[in-house]
Amino acid sequence: MKIIIAGCGKIGSALTRSLVREGHDVTVIDKKKSSVDELVNICDVRGFYGNAADPDVLQEAEVSKADMLIAATSTDELNMLSCFFAKKMGVQHTVARIRNADYNDDNLPFIKQQLGLSMAINPEYQTANTVFNLLKLPSAVKIETFSNRNLEMVDLRLKSDSSLHGLQLSEMRDRYKGNYLVCTVIRGENVFIPGGDFTLQSGDTIGVIAAPNEIPKLLKQLKLMKKQARNIMILGAGRITYYLSKKLASLGTNVKVIDKDLEKCEQLAEQLPSCAVICGDGAEQELLLQEGIRSMDAFIALTGIDEENILLSVFAGAFHTSKVICKVNREGLTEIAESLGLDCVISPEKTVTDIILRYVRALTSTVGSRIETLYQLADGKAEAVEFVVTPDFPAAGIPLKDLRLKTNILIAGIVRNRKSMIPAGKDVILPGDKVIVVSTGRTITDLTDIIK
Template sequence: MKIIVVGAGEVGFHLAKILSQEHHDIVVIDSDEERVSRVNEHLDVIAYKGSGISPTLLAQAGAEEADLLVAVSPHDEVNILACQIGSKLGAKRTIARISSSEFNNSDALVKPEQLGINLSINPEAVTAEEIIRLVKRATATDVLEFGDGKVQIIGMRLDTLSPIINKSIQDVVKEYDELVFRIVAISRGVRTIIPSGQDTFKKNDQVFAICKTEYVQDILRLAGKEGETVKNIMILGGGRIGSMVAEQLEEEVNVKIVESNKDRSLELADKLHKALVIHGEGSDIDLLAKEGIMDMDVYIAVTDDEETNIISCLMARHLGVPRTIALVENTDYVTLAATIGLDVAVNKKLSAAQIILKFIRKGQILSVATLHGVDAEVIELVAQKGSDITKKALKDLEFPQGAIIGCVMSGSSVIIPVGTTKINPNDRVVVFALPKAIPEVEKLFSK
């Protein structure tokens, strides 16, 4: 595919990196010389310095024959206009990053599709949804659903109580043969391991397992985790993300939200029905102690200041809060979360990029997702009739290095595959793959 990316910030850079690894024809446009230089130095793509809403530059970038234009600059107006101009010049599909609630509300006077935009992404809303999923499965670092909820991928960090530390995967599978699961990846430091049966679990490994939904709690126990019930949460930051999280959770758990801006605190108090709004600073330990931070099950820091979020989460851990979630701007912190003492770090740019990648890969790919701290993706595909994947048992196929099949959904059955498993046409298959392996995986599932 020929894809034009307007905006070379973290979202645009990440998209260009992943898509170029999959051998798409990528052109990046940004008005900032440093960002353009970064793209040219690190990625095998074409990058132009200039305005993403310049018809001349968009034409030069190849909008006439573009399969897709993705506008992910920090400015809604630029993204909307870039999509409209690109579409007029011939781009087949357009995606815009739009944060303003004026375009994203259900009662919006003008909706993105009315402007000719095929998909709009609200990074704040996507991140809020991610945080809510993590709160509801509080002992996991990641929670992803596949197969209409029948299957989940669970991320978990092995602590000292884990019964599987220093054991090999094949030994653990034999020992817990009553559980239907598969280990699809291990994150160790900055390394992503697509494992074999001989790989051994180490303390502080971040382990990703795929299993039937009914086995999730049992799998979490392998990491030394119990299915703790979340009753009380505290949110630092009453901006868009904090407000959305509080609004979604206040009917289910006790929510306290701390906001430093007095006017915003009053707005939140009017908007939220059950959550308790507290006007104060997140750095005020006495205030947080008075408001019961030590009784919280989860502490979430989502202010606009990354340093405040990280430090307040570390402080919450020091005060005994078992679970912390921090919003970070630096994408490197997502990988290094455990190293710096955070349970989970979320990044709204990476969350938005994940949704865009899912849209781009429509076809035999049903869904795509990324996991925290892992340089790999989870994709759900349909095996096409006549595709190579349906012609032989798995042990007889040359499956790409850097990829592993997690499960097969055939009709109403969920199968954790072995070497003799044969995939049938129309089966849905969840694959965990490093970016370089994805094109080869797609070929196996296509006619």
């Protein structure tokens, strides 16, 4: 597909890299020449610099021939205008990043309709959602949901004292009964789709797929179940904090927000009266101790400075706070944060990139199936994709054990009539099903791709 990306910031460049890797023709636009040059040097893309809402610039980037425009500049209004012009110039699909809360209320459908937007993305809102999901199940490192929460994939980090250490998967299945499937194992930089004879080690991160009600059962057996966080401390009073606190407050959770900026604090205190807002420097240990970091169930670092987030998360981890979540924007720092022992590192870029990639992938696949959900695992080395099976899927009705699948592919779940199941060899795929496929080392755009 021919895709134009306006804005080469963090999200723009992360998207560009992913889209180029998937073989799309990408053109980038940014008003800063150095950002464009940098991207052109490391990716096989074409770059233009200028105002992304300037029709001349759009014309120069041959917008009329493009299939899609993704506006991810730092300004909402610019993104909207750019998408609006692109639509008028003949682009079929437009995606805009709209992060301002003023537009992200009930007016959003109106805005989308008037501008002809295919999708509006709010990175902060999406990130808040991710964090919220993590808090609901504090023992998980990461949670991805499929098919309207009919299936969930939970990443668990095996600590050094884990009862799973040295266990083969088949033994694990015998010892811990339940309807679940271990579909990925991340060990160091490698991702495996494990077979029954795969031996688990401490330090591994395992991806378990199961129905949402099955997961607590498994965690209880593994003695990993932690109670849901009731007292939460959040550092930084930005937009993510706003969306997150709003959701948490509706559940009756006690939220304490710390930020240096008085103005931001006042704004948040006005918007969310139920939150305790404290104006002070989160980097001061004294303040954190005073505000009771020791007794918190969860600590979430959401300031705008990655380094501060990482350091304070490490600090909070030392108090055995049950859950520490750290936001890291810069890709390179994620690995460093993980090497420091932080297992819950979230990145708004990755969240947004996943969503847009899923949309693009869904547009490209037309033949036998439709993509519903897509998650990239372990820096894109593996992915989990949810397909809707269309009537012309050639392998429909054939038992899975008779299907000749390609290597490094696993059918991890099937959802039929809102009932989820972990497939066994005798199960079949039928039209209308939702199928979750996990793969490593390849991109799947179509369900027929998995069959030899």
